[in-house]
Amino acid sequence: MPTAKAEQAARTRQRVLLAAAEVFDEAGYEKASVTQIVERAGLTLGALYFHFGSKQGLAEALMNAQxxxxxxxxxxxxxxxxxxxxxxxxxxxxxxxxxxxxxxxxxxxxxxxxxxxxxxxxxxxxxxxxxxxxxxxxxxxxxxxxxxxxxxxxxxxxxxxxxxxxxxxxxxxxxxxxxxxxxxxxxxxxxxxxxxxxxxxxxxxxx
Amino acid sequence: MPTAKAEQAARTRQRVLLAAAEVFDEAGYEKASVTQIVERAGLTLGALYFHFGSKQGLAEALMNAQxxxxxxxxxxxxxxxxxxxxxxxxxxxxxxxxxxxxxxxxxxxxxxxxxxxxxxxxxxxxxxxxxxxxxxxxxxxxxxxxxxxxxxxxxxxxxxxxxxxxxxxxxxxxxxxxxxxxxxxxxxxxxxxxxxxxxxxxxxxxx
The missing domain is CATH 1.10.357.10 (Tetracycline Repressor, domain 2)
Structure with a gap:
């Protein structure tokens, strides 16, 4: 059974992923910025780097989530x-x-x-x-x-x-x-x- | 029958096109610069703009030459x-x-x-x-x-x-x-x- 903390982490990860998807979809990879993504998600840069490591890590997670x-x-x-x-x-x-x-x-x-x-x-x-x-x-x-x-x-x-x-x-x-x-x-x-x-x-x- | 001048213009256009193709193929559109392209072609920026108008014009000419x-x-x-x-x-x-x-x-x-x-x-x-x-x-x-x-x-x-x-x-x-x-x-x-x-x-x- 997932703990409350694990559930919270999964929700945060999903929020970053959705915000990143919207920004990449609108702007393309090059023009998308991590700042823009975390602002859209209402989270911190730390949350993004904790879950995905980098902008490229985020792109890879999205490509592989299809x-x-x-x-x-x-x-x-x-x-x-x-x-x-x-x-x-x-x-x-x-x-x-x-x-x-x-x-x-x-x-x-x-x-x-x-x-x-x-x-x-x-x-x-x-x-x-x-x-x-x-x-x-x-x-x-x-x-x-x-x-x-x-x-x-x-x-x-x-x-x-x-x-x-x-x-x-x-x-x-x-x-x-x-x-x-x-x-x-x-x-x-x-x-x-x-x-x-x-x-x-x-x-x-x-x- | 094409004049010598028209033949020269066609050759110049082809040189720009080939140089642009090599640079776009290696670097992608965003990272390719018109300076790099004319240097590779051994021509001036004027020749590029005369024949293609802009970097985007060059990309369009290449897309449509297939x-x-x-x-x-x-x-x-x-x-x-x-x-x-x-x-x-x-x-x-x-x-x-x-x-x-x-x-x-x-x-x-x-x-x-x-x-x-x-x-x-x-x-x-x-x-x-x-x-x-x-x-x-x-x-x-x-x-x-x-x-x-x-x-x-x-x-x-x-x-x-x-x-x-x-x-x-x-x-x-x-x-x-x-x-x-x-x-x-x-x-x-x-x-x-x-x-x-x-x-x-x-x-x-x-x-």
Whole structure:
């Protein structure tokens, strides 16, 4: 059972993370300052450094927090779970600053001298695990390389988001994600399940 | 017939563009300075401002020069042309600083306050035109939306490049592009041509 002190620490950490997400999302990594972040959080610089060590540590924590903002919302399994992850991700990119900051920091990290593929590799491993369940359930075509498919989906989502953000401020991100599955599913899903996999905003869990 | 003066101007413009590409590719947009660029080109600041107006004008010219570094190398048509564009692109990302800078600037532009989808939309229109030829030649499955497929391929290539750069310094970019076609072609190509579309580094034109 967490002590009151541990709970307090977790709350403080979460406040810094949310304030940092908002500032990074608005200003980008370079222009964001730690002073701005702690002012927004109503905390001290000490709290920031205690929990994250540095501005870069904060950016890394945000990049790596992405799956935790999606996975707890889902109950489906196998191939449908993979589809659902991307749909919930597209939806939450419109409204969740922690997710948005994590994705933006991961994509633009080259521009501020960081070079960390961890958040991409974690998405890939997570998606691959759901695809392996799909394979065991006979949902995939024979010979499909689940790790390479997971790698492709992570890359495709990354780029669709960049393009959609520039072209429509992400208004068409959900449509683009649905298109991806329309193009991929006939190649990857077994005949037996192809009609049972559902794609579209109706898959989103109730808020 | 271009005059000697016009030829000289075109050469100067190209020298600035190449020097800028190298500097942006090494340092990113924010850290690159116009002084550094003209020194590398062995030219004056006046030449840079005459041809490009500003550092941002230079970045825009590089972002929009991407297709011109690929298209003249190819002779195939239809769906094979679309595949070939992506293969040559993956190959040249390893060795062409003008292409690499254009892609990097387009992808990271959010971090320096730019917001210009032009280079993405130009790739999309170009790819869509080749897909429309493919459709007229009976190479595509019925009902395929060529514009949405072009939009998807542009987005997917954008993201594969970001992920591949972070994970392997683009060593596996060619493999990732080939995977994309392995996953897409069975869904999009008509039965009649599926076996005739070739994917792999053997498609690269002789240097």
């Amino acid at each position: 799956p935790t903002t999606i996975e707890p919302r889902l109950t489906s399994t196998g191939l449908q779970r993979l589809v659902d992850i991307t749909l919930v991700w597209a939806d939450r990119m419109k409204r969740d600053p922690v997710l948005r900051a994590g994705v933006r920091l991961a994509t633009e990290q080259g521009s501020h001298g960081m070079n960390d593929a961890t958040s991409f590799e974690e998405w890939r491993a997570l998606m691959c695990s759901h695809l392996d369940v799909a394979r065991c359930s006979g949902e995939l075509r024979d010979g499909l390389d689940t790790d390479r498919l997971a790698r492709f989906v992570v890359g495709a989502c990354t780029g669709m988001q960049v393009y959609s953000d520039l072209a429509t401020k992400r208004d068409d991100l959900m449509e683009r994600v649905c298109d991806m599955w329309d193009f991929l599913l006939p190649s990857i899903a077994s005949e037996a399940v192809l009609r049972d996999i559902h794609v579209g905003p109706t898959r989103l869990p109730a808020q | 297709p011109t570094t690929i298209e003249p190398r190819l002779t195939s048509t239809g769906l094979q042309r679309l595949v070939d564009i992506t293969l040559v692109w993956a190959d040249r990302m390893k060795r062409d600083p003008v292409l690499r800078a254009g892609v990097r600037l387009a992808t990271e532009q959010g971090s320096h306050g730019m917001n210009d989808a032009t280079s993405f939309e130009e790739w999309r229109a170009l790819m869509c035109s080749h897909l429309d030829v493919a459709r007229c030649s009976g190479e595509l499955r019925d009902g395929l939306d060529t514009d949405r497929l072009a939009r998807f391929v542009v987005g997917a290539c954008t993201g594969m490049q970001v992920y591949s750069d972070l994970a392997t310094k683009r060593d596996d970019l060619m493999e990732r592009v080939c995977d994309m076609w392995d996953f897409l072609l069975p869904s999009i190509a008509s039965e009649a041509v599926l076996r005739d579309i070739h994917v792999g580094p053997t498609r690269l034109p002789a240097q």
